Amino acid sequence: MKIHTTTIKKVNVMSMLLAVILVVSMFTGAISMAAAATTGQSGNFVITSPYANVDWKTYGQYKADFHSHSTNSDGSNTVAQMVEDHYAKGFDIFTVTDHSVLTENWDKAAKGAITTERKAEIEAGVGRDGKGMIDIDNCDEQSATDHINSFFANYNDVTGGTRTMASTIAAVEALGGITHINHAGRYTGGAAGGANGATASNNPATIKKYVDLFMAYPSLVGMEIVNKQDDESRSDKILWDNILTQTMPTGRFVWGFANDDTHSVGATGFAWNVMLMPELTQSQTRTAMETGAFYAVSRIDRREGINALNLALTTPSITNIVVEGNTITITGADYDVIEWISGVDATTGLVNVIATGASIDVSNYADVIENNYVRAQLKSQNGIAYTQPFGVTGPVSAVVTLSGVTDVVVGNDATYTVSVGDVSKLATVTLQFEVDGAYFSGKSFTGLNGFDVLGDVEWTQAGNGVWTGRVTLVNFNGGVSSTGALDIFEMVFSSNSKLLGTTDVKLVNAVLSGYAGADVAVYIDSLIANGLVQTSIGQYFSKYDVNRDGVVDQLDLTTAQLFFMAKEGDANWNTAKAADVNGDGRVDIEDLIFILKNIAW
Numbered sequence: 001m002k003i004h005t006t007t008i009k010k011v012n013v014m015s016m017l018l019a020v021i022l023v024v025s026m027f028t029g030a031i032s033m034a035a036a037a038t039t040g041q042s043g044n045f046v047i048t049s050p051y052a053n054v055d056w057k058t059y060g061q062y063k064a065d066f067h068s069h070s071t072n073s074d075g076s077n078t079v080a081q082m083v084e085d086h087y088a089k090g091f092d093i094f095t096v097t098d099h100s101v102l103t104e105n106w107d108k109a110a111k112g113a114i115t116t117e118r119k120a121e122i123e124a125g126v127g128r129d130g131k132g133m134i135d136i137d138n139c140d141e142q143s144a145t146d147h148i149n150s151f152f153a154n155y156n157d158v159t160g161g162t163r164t165m166a167s168t169i170a171a172v173e174a175l176g177g178i179t180h181i182n183h184a185g186r187y188t189g190g191a192a193g194g195a196n197g198a199t200a201s202n203n204p205a206t207i208k209k210y211v212d213l214f215m216a217y218p219s220l221v222g223m224e225i226v227n228k229q230d231d232e233s234r235s236d237k238i239l240w241d242n243i244l245t246q247t248m249p250t251g252r253f254v255w256g257f258a259n260d261d262t263h264s265v266g267a268t269g270f271a272w273n274v275m276l277m278p279e280l281t282q283s284q285t286r287t288a289m290e291t292g293a294f295y296a297v298s299r300i301d302r303r304e305g306i307n308a309l310n311l312a313l314t315t316p317s318i319t320n321i322v323v324e325g326n327t328i329t330i331t332g333a334d335y336d337v338i339e340w341i342s343g344v345d346a347t348t349g350l351v352n353v354i355a356t357g358a359s360i361d362v363s364n365y366a367d368v369i370e371n372n373y374v375r376a377q378l379k380s381q382n383g384i385a386y387t388q389p390f391g392v393t394g395p396v397s398a399v400v401t402l403s404g405v406t407d408v409v410v411g412n413d414a415t416y417t418v419s420v421g422d423v424s425k426l427a428t429v430t431l432q433f434e435v436d437g438a439y440f441s442g443k444s445f446t447g448l449n450g451f452d453v454l455g456d457v458e459w460t461q462a463g464n465g466v467w468t469g470r471v472t473l474v475n476f477n478g479g480v481s482s483t484g485a486l487d488i489f490e491m492v493f494s495s496n497s498k499l500l501g502t503t504d505v506k507l508v509n510a511v512l513s514g515y516a517g518a519d520v521a522v523y524i525d526s527l528i529a530n531g532l533v534q535t536s537i538g539q540y541f542s543k544y545d546v547n548r549d550g551v552v553d554q555l556d557l558t559t560a561q562l563f564f565m566a567k568e569g570d571a572n573w574n575t576a577k578a579a580d581v582n583g584d585g586r587v588d589i590e591d592l593i594f595i596l597k598n599i600a601w
Contacts, residue, residue, distance in 0.1 A: 045326045045362050045394030046529050050253070050292030054276045056320045062275040064093035064285070064294075065268070067141070067149055067182060067224070067259035071112050073098035076264040078112025085265035087122050087133050089311070093275065093285055094133055097141040097149050102156040106135050130569070136282055138177070142168045146187045152286060153177025165213060173219035178289060180220070180257055183227040183236075184210065190235035193302055197235030198349040207242045214247055214254050221289050222255030225386065226271045226298040229260075234302045237386075238344055241351050244389055245343050248373045255289070255388050258296035269311045271298040274318075274385075292388040299383045303350075308382045315383030328374070328390055329359040335378035335385070342369045362392050398423045398526040401485065402433075402507040404533040411497040413443060414535055416505055418489040425479030425515040426524060429488060430472045432509035438465045439503040439537060440493035447473050448487045450480050468508075479514045495537050507531040543581050544598040557595050563587045 069075035070082050077085070079096055083106050086094040096103040103109050107116045114122075125132035140156050142148045144163040153175040157163045169179050185191035189200030200206065214220055225240050227233040243254055258271040275294045277284040288294050297315050299308040308315075316335035321328065330338055340355040342365070354368045360376075362369060373389040404416030418431060429451070435442075447453045451473040458470045473489055480486065493505075508531065512524040541548050546556040563576035568585040570576065579587045581594050 045366075045392055046399070046527055047323045047326070047328060047362065048391030048393070049321065049323045049328070050255075050388045050390070051276065051321045052323070053291075054293055054321075055278070056276075059276050059278055060092075060280060061317070062092035062277055062280055062285075063090060064095075064273045064275050065091055065260060065262070066093075066095050066136075066151070066180070066257060066273065066289075067097050067227070067261045068095065068268075069098050069141075069261075069263045070096055070109065072096075072101045072103070072110045073141075074263060079103070079106055079109040080112055080114040080118075081265060082262070082268075083114050083119075083122065083133075083135075085268055087128070089269050091272070092131070092133050092280055093136065095136045095139045095149075095151065097139045099141050099143040099147075100157055102138060102140045102154065104154075105137050132280060134280060134282060134285075136285065141182065142172070142179075144168065146184070147182040148172075148179050149182055150177050150179045151289070152282075166216065169213065169217045169220050173217055178219045178221050178286065179217075180255075180289075181210065181213075181223040182259075183224055183232040183261065184239055185227075185234060185236045186232045188239065190239055191232040193234045195349075198238055201235040201238035202242060202344065202349050207239070207246065210239070210243050211246045214243065214252055215250065222257055222292075224259055224261075225256035225296060226258035226301070227261045228267070229270050230298065230300045230302045232261075237301075237303070237351055238349070241341065241344050244373055244375075248389070248391065251391075253292060253389060253391070255292045255294075256296050256386055258298045258386070270300055270309070271296070273297070295388065296386045297383060298386075301379075301384045304379060304384060306379065306381060306384055313382040316378040316380050316385040318378065318385060318387070321387070323390075326363040326394075327359055327361045328376075330376055330378070330387070331358070332378050332385070334380060334382065336380045338376055338378050340365075340374055340376050342374045363395065366395065393527065398426070398512055398524050399485075400507070400510045400512070400526055400528045401530045402505070402528070402533055403530065404491075404505060405535055406533065407536050407538065408495055410495055410500055410537050410539055412495060414440065414493050414495055414505075414537075416491045416493075416533060417448075417487050418491075418507060418510075419485045419487045420482070420512070420526075421485040422483055423486070423512070423514070423524065424481045426481070426512060427475045427479040427514045427521075428472065428512070430470065430509075430511045431489065431507060432468060432470045433491070434462060434466055434468050434504075434506040434508055435493060436465055436503045437467045439496055439499055439501065440505075441496075442469070442491070443494045444490075444492040445471060446490045446492075448490055450475050450477060451488045452476075453489075500537055500539065502534060502536045505533045505535065542598070544595050546579050546581070546595065548578070552595070552598050552600055554599060557592060557599070560587065560592055560595055564592070 070079045106114045107119045123132045136151050138154045140150050142150055142157045144157040145165045150172040153172045155172050155175050157168050172179050188206045190197050225237050260268055260271050262268040273294050273296050275288040277288055295318055314334045318332045320331040339353045340360045341351050342354050343352045345352040354365050372392050375389040376387045378385040399421045401419050405414050408414045445457050454472045454474045460468050462468045512526045514524050516522045542552055544552045547559045560579035563579045566576035566587045581591050
């Protein structure tokens with residue numbers, strides 16, 4: 001999963017260049033973004049959604065517990081018992097995070113492990129209509145300091161040692177793992193409710209402690225905002241918003257997690273995370289944890305007065321999130337109200353609710369949206385669902401977008417287009433883009449809709465096979481105006497005839513200028529809303545080429561016969577479906593006839 005790289009350029013004759021780049025880190029995929037503070041101005045805003053790549057129609061919603069304990073530390077039940085309990089309660093992802101005890105996976109726990117055979121049954125969904133549950137490899141609640149959960153790293157700190165939070169996070173990061181901070185309120189005083197908890201969570205020194213960690217370590221993906229029936233996290237949502245208030249201007253997103261921190265089977269099922277993924281795998285789970293493609297749910301939020309201990313009650317859920325222009329719209333179920341939050345109210349010291357309703361037009365709240373973010377929570381008496389924060393940047397006067405092919409057959413051309421929207425008298429555009437020379441070579445570069453390319457594209461080598469191109473476009477008719485998206489530039493690249501793989505084409509900079517009035521040349525504020533297109537270069541196979549050898553012949557018919565009468569849902573369907581050439585979910589005589597008719601005798 002990729003999050004589009006976005007560059008904000010603010011340029012005018014009276015101000016310095018303000019460049020803020022959206023980055024996807026190797027660990028977190030966290031979005032980096034910044035802009036000048038908004039002050040109630042109307043105009044175009046760019047909303048960066050952690051759900052931008054979620055296909056709500058096809059993605060699954062997978063219930064995850066990222067914090068639990070067994071008899072290997074201070075839990076009351078064995079790993080096997082905890083696994084079975086989560087499986088019975090409908091979880092899809094379950095991690096064992098004992099205190100300073102590394103759990104490689106369920107069947108390799110220090111003691112009380114589940115059998116390898118039973119693990120395989122659970123992963124296959126036996127007894128649950130094929131709906132499996134998976135674990136995460138190499139998990140540990142690092143407990144030598146303030147507690148930190150680590151995932152995907154074969155690392156264990158030493159309780160009572162001289163570790164610091166920073167050194168623990170750094171060690172996990174060096175091993176390629178990720179972390180999140182646990183029950184911060186236990187250490188800050190935020191476990192308390194009322195004024196005392198709010199005061200603790202608004203303490204500048206406390207906020208700085210966590211901001212410094214998040215800014216220093218991209219593998220630190222987030223923090224628990226709900227822990228153990230909200231007993232130790234009553235005021236941690238306040239702390240979360242205070243952290244976001246300081247990190248978001250630098251572009252650092254911090255994701256919020258809800259976990260039971262369960263120490264027994266009776267304490268499970270009160271808080272979880274809903275991971276939005278195309279399939280249930282460890283790698284997809286990691287991607288969702290890193291990019292914020294999930295929402296957190298709790299039956300209990302003590303500050304909100306929600307205390308639904310009955311596990312049979314239906315909690316709020318989210319079925320779609322759409323960002324269009326300046327508006328975010330949430331569709332959900334089983335909620336009474338949706339609240340939109342940005343920052344902390346300076347008077348009350350509580351989270352700052354700025355609006356209610358299924359939609360928010362951020363341009364209407366530019367004077368109260370603090371430091372470029374807003375988040376939402378869906379509430380009922382049965383529970384609460386928390387979205388991750390949305391980045392908000394603006395207003396800007398022009399939006400620049402890169403679009404292009406996402407799949408291309410090896411050896412064929414790939415076309416990309418740059419467009420601008422909401423411009424007036426745009427006369428000159430200089431673009432800077434990056435392309436991997438191992439995959440692509442330039443074929444043609446053309447100005448569109450009244451723009452011409454001035455001179456040639458200037459190329460410089462950026463390293464590692466990547467080339468940077470710079471091109472200037474000009475209009476000789478007094479500039480171009482457009483309220484909607486207007487294509488201004490087309491790039492065509494020829495793909496390497498032999499190299500398969502995935503590559504990125506990036507638009508890394510755009511400088512726009514035009515006219516104010518009849519003849520005053522001015523820079524135009526602009527923002528690159530979508531600056532990255534990821535393209536997969538592959539080999540095309542006919543659907544009748546069942547064995548994928550590049551030709552349709554009798555061997556394809558013979559291969560299909562191996563799967564005769566296989567149907568969707570069968571254990572071998574991932575392999576057999578190549579023979580389902582008519583796409584009806586089964587391999588039958590019709591598929592064989594279709595293959596036969598397409599054989600090149």
